[in-house]
Amino acid sequence: xxxxxxxxxxxxxxxxxxxxxxxxxxxxxxxxxxxxxxxxxxxxxxxxxxxxxxxxxxxxxxxxxxxxxxxxxxxxxxxxxxxxxxxxxxxxxxxxxxxxxxxxxxxxxxxxxxxxxxxxxxxxxxxxxxxxxxxxxxxxxxxxxxxxxxxxxxxxxxxxxxxxxxxxxxxxxxxxxxxxxxxxxxxxxxxxxxxxxxxxxxxxxxxxxxxxxxxxxxxxxxxxxxxxxxxxxxxxxxxxxxxxxxxxxxxxxxxxxxxxxxxxxxxxxxxxxxxxxxxxxxxxxxxxxxxxxxxxxxxxxxxxxxxxxxxxxxxxxxxxxxxxxxxxxxxxxxxxxxxxxxxxxxxxxxxxxxxxxxxxxxxxxxxxxxxxxxxxxxxxxxxxxxxxxxxxxxxxxxxxxxxxxxxxxxxxxxxxxxxxxxxxxxxxxxxxxxxxxxxxxxxxxxxxxxxxxxxxxxxxxxxxxxxxxxxxxxxxxxxxxxxxxxxxxxxxxxxxxxxxxxxxxxxxxxxx
Numbered sequence: 224x225x226x227x228x229x230x231x232x233x234x235x236x237x238x239x240x241x242x243x244x245x246x247x248x249x250x251x252x253x254x255x256x257x258x259x260x261x262x263x264x265x266x267x268x269x270x271x272x273x274x275x276x277x278x279x280x281x282x283x284x285x286x287x288x289x290x291x292x293x294x295x296x297x298x299x300x301x302x303x304x305x306x307x308x309x310x311x312x313x314x315x316x317x318x319x320x321x322x323x324x325x326x327x328x329x330x331x332x333x334x335x336x337x338x339x340x341x342x343x344x345x346x347x348x349x350x351x352x353x354x355x356x357x358x359x360x361x362x363x364x365x366x367x368x369x370x371x372x373x374x375x376x377x378x379x380x381x382x383x384x385x386x387x388x389x390x391x392x393x394x395x396x397x398x399x400x401x402x403x404x405x406x407x408x409x410x411x412x413x414x415x416x417x418x419x420x421x422x423x424x425x426x427x428x429x430x431x432x433x434x435x436x437x438x439x440x441x442x443x444x445x446x447x448x449x450x451x452x453x454x455x456x457x458x459x460x461x462x463x464x465x466x467x468x469x470x471x472x473x474x475x476x477x478x479x480x481x482x483x484x485x486x487x488x489x490x491x492x493x494x495x496x497x498x499x500x501x502x503x504x505x506x507x508x509x510x511x512x513x514x515x516x517x518x519x520x521x522x523x524x525x526x527x528x529x530x531x532x533x534x535x536x537x538x539x540x541x542x543x544x545x546x547x548x549x550x551x552x553x554x555x556x557x558x559x560x561x562x563x564x565x566x567x568x569x570x571x572x573x574x575x576x577x578x579x580x581x582x583x584x585x586x587x588x589x590x591x592x593x594x595x596x597x598x599x600x601x602x603x604x605x606x607x608x609x610x611x612x613x614x615x616x617x618x619x620x621x622x623x624x625x626x627x628x629x630x631x632x633x634x635x636x637x638x639x640x641x642x643x644x645x646x647x648x649x650x651x652x653x654x655x656x657x658x659x660x661x662x663x664x665x666x667x668x669x670x671x672x673x674x675x676x677x678x679x680x681x682x683x684x685x686x687x688x689x690x691x692x693x694x695x696x697x698x699x700x701x702x703x704x705x706x707x708x709x710x711x712x713x714x715x716x717x718x719x720x721x722x723x724x725x726x727x728x729x730x731x732x733x734x735x
Contacts, residue, residue, distance in 0.1 A: 287390035289528040306670045307511040309519075312504045317519060320371055324393045327376045329401050348375040348480040349400055351410040352385075353455075355629055356640045357660030358485035359385075361700055364516040365488045371505070372498050373475060380410060384634045388641050390522040410451070410481050419481075420451040421474070422462035441469075446476035454484035456704045463706035466491045487513070487663070487700040490730040491709050494718035509719050509732050510697035513667040521668075523645055530642045535649060538621045542592035546576060547650030548606065549643075550597040550676075551659040557681040564605055567654070570676050570692030576652055577610065590617040594650065596643040596661075600625040644668070654692070657725035663700035672698055675725045693724045701729040 327345030350366040352359040363379065370377040378400040391397055400407060409415040417423055428444055452474075453462045464470055466488075474480070489512055492498050506512050523531055539545055550567065552558050571577045577593075593610065595603040603622040611620035623643055630636040640661070647653065647665035653673035655662025657680075666673040676692045701723035709730060711720055723729035 286525065287522050288525050289531075290390060290522040292528075292532075293522070306518075307508060307514055309515045310505065310507050313506065313515060316371060316505060321393050323374065324376055324398075325396050328378070328393070328396045329399065346373070346375045346478050346480075347378055348373075348482055349378045349380055349404075349410065351380045351481060351483050352485050353411055353483070354485040355631075355660070356388075356637050357644070357662075357664050360517065360521060360644075360664045361487040361513075361660055362482075362485040364513055364520060365484075365486070365492075366482050367520055368489055368492065368512070368516060369482070372492070372501060375480070380404075380407060384631070384637050386634055387524045387526050388637060389520075389527075390524055392520050392522070406449070406481070411483050416451060416453055416483075419447070419449055420453045420462065421465055421470075422453060422459055424450070425464060425470075426461045441473040444473060446473060448477070449479040449481065450474065450477045451481045451483060454482065454486065454488060456486070458704075463708075466495065466706055466709065468495050468497050471495070471497050486704060487660075487702045488705075489513070490702050490718075490720045490732050491705055493732060494709055494720060499718065509734065510699055511670070512732060513663075513700055514670050514698055517664070517668050523641065527638060527641055527645075530638070531645045534623050534642070534646060538619070539592045539594065539646070539649065541590070542619070543589040544591045544652070545650045546591060546593045546652045547647040547654065547665065548593065548595045548597075548602070549647055549653070549655040549659065549662040549665055549673075550595065550599070550602045550678075551656040551661055552599070552678055553658070554681055555599070558679050560601055562679045564602070566676050566678065566691045567602075568609075570674055571654060573691070574674060574694075576654065576674065591619070593618065593620045594646055595620065595622045596624075596647055596665075597622070598626050598628055658703070660700065666695065667698050667700060670698055672696075677725065695724055696721075696733055697731075699732045701726050701731045703729045705730045 323345075327347070348366060348370050350363055352362055367377050369375070377398060379398050380400045406415065424447070425441065428441070452465055454465065465474070493502055493509070502512075503509070506515070548567070550563070552563055572579055577591075593606060595606055597603065600622070603620065603625065607620040610618045623646055624639040626636055626639065644661060644665050645668070647662075648669040648671075650665075650669060650671065653662075653666050653669060653671050655666060655673040655675055657675055657677045662673060662675070672695045674692045674694055677689065703726055709720070711722070711730075719732055719734040720730050721733045723731045
């Protein structure tokens with residue numbers, strides 16, 4: 224090998240030139256690869272920009288039957304009181320956002336001129352969900368509001384299990400992350416988190432500064448091109464510092480954010496001074512934030528709308544009153560069925576949502592449809608045995624689906640879940656389950672304050688004298704895992720938040 228190398232070096236000048244050229248190319252390639260792999264390098268942004276300019280092989284469908292028809296349903300068929308109306312400021316903000324999304328987002332119309340609709344000053348936030356549909360809807364709504372507040376374009380990374388659940392929300396564009404996005408399948412991996420998360424970066428820079436001595440500040444740090452914001456239930460103390468005002472200036476400078484979470488973190492945004500005044504203008508009635516976001520963002524696709532309206536017209540439309548039961552038991556093997564039914568019936572009969580079964584023939588004066596949404600069929604059968612068999616008295620009990628258990632990665636399962644959520648939102652009265660994001664979403668879309676049944680929990684037992692259910696103070700969802708410094712009893716905490724009715728460690732928006 225050494226003699227061969229000597230022969231090459233002693234060859235003609237043209238051979239030497241070729242060797243030097245190859246060596247130079249190898250060195251440049253290594254340097255370029257290192258630059259592209261470093262999120263703090265300006266070269267890192269190039270593959271992200273290239274991905275955004277590419278076309279996703281998806282046909283944009285501007286038609287959305289639910290967006291066109293849902294007003295007639297809500298006005299004449301199920302809601303007895305008018306739905307909350309969005310503020311003019313929110314409507315104007317949404318129109319401005321639609322312009323931003325058309326200008327910066329992935330091109331959905333091949334006839335559009337890329338130079339006209341692409342600029343270099345755009346910033347993005349990618350939403351990457353992982354849990355059940357209720358959690359995903361809450362996380363998606365929270366991410367969209369953060370995008371509104373920070374002038375970012377929302378892109379979603381939905382897997383096949385989320386296909387064709389929702390209409391495209393933004394006119395003449397798409398919200399889908401391009402398939403050529405370089406980190407598309409890595410956004411939720413542990414390796415990606417260790418390399419690109421806000422918490423990891425913050426911890427590393429703080430440790431480096433401690434070695435040097437002196438006080439650490441993110442404001443003095445250069446911003447990377449891409450940053451993961453990890454806010455799942457197991458996020459650490461460094462991840463939680465995303466909700467500190469002093470760190471938002473640094474985050475604002477990052478062109479691409481990837482939010483990995485499945486929760487309703489909007490109560491924490493209301494506690495941040497950098498967002499509070501804008502939020503108060505967007506939502507003068509701060510107890511309807513989720514309702515307005517969900518109604519704007521989440522219109523059922525034509526396929527989903529067909530399932531929803533078909534079931535509604537066949538079974539629920541003729542009733543004078545519709546009652547929705549949303550029953551979720553997280554530990555069915557450790558939570559006896561009779562104990563759950565006792566809580567449900569104690570709640571509904573005590574608060575006169577339904578009469579005692581023996582009183583049905585005497586008291587029922589209006590026709591009622593009861594919709595039971597549950598993974599289990601047992602609850603439907605029990606309620607039907609109590610009331611449905613007396614259908615001659617005007618009460619009928621229905622169930623649209625019963626999957627047995629929650630499935631992940633299953634599009635058909637999510638389609639049925641979305642159908643159940645929207646059918647529940649067509650109820651006049653809602654009875655939901657404690658800790659259930661499914662119930663939060665249904666009540667929020669409906670604009671109806673639910674009765675929350677305190678489902679027996681083997682890990683958090685309740686006292687015998689505690690009520691079987693509580694009426695929610697409003698229609699806002701609960702954020703189950705807020706950072707410790709967000710609780711209203713912490714020093715310096717401000718904002719319209721309080722602990723949740725059903726989750727003592729959770730926070731929700733109240734007042735305003």
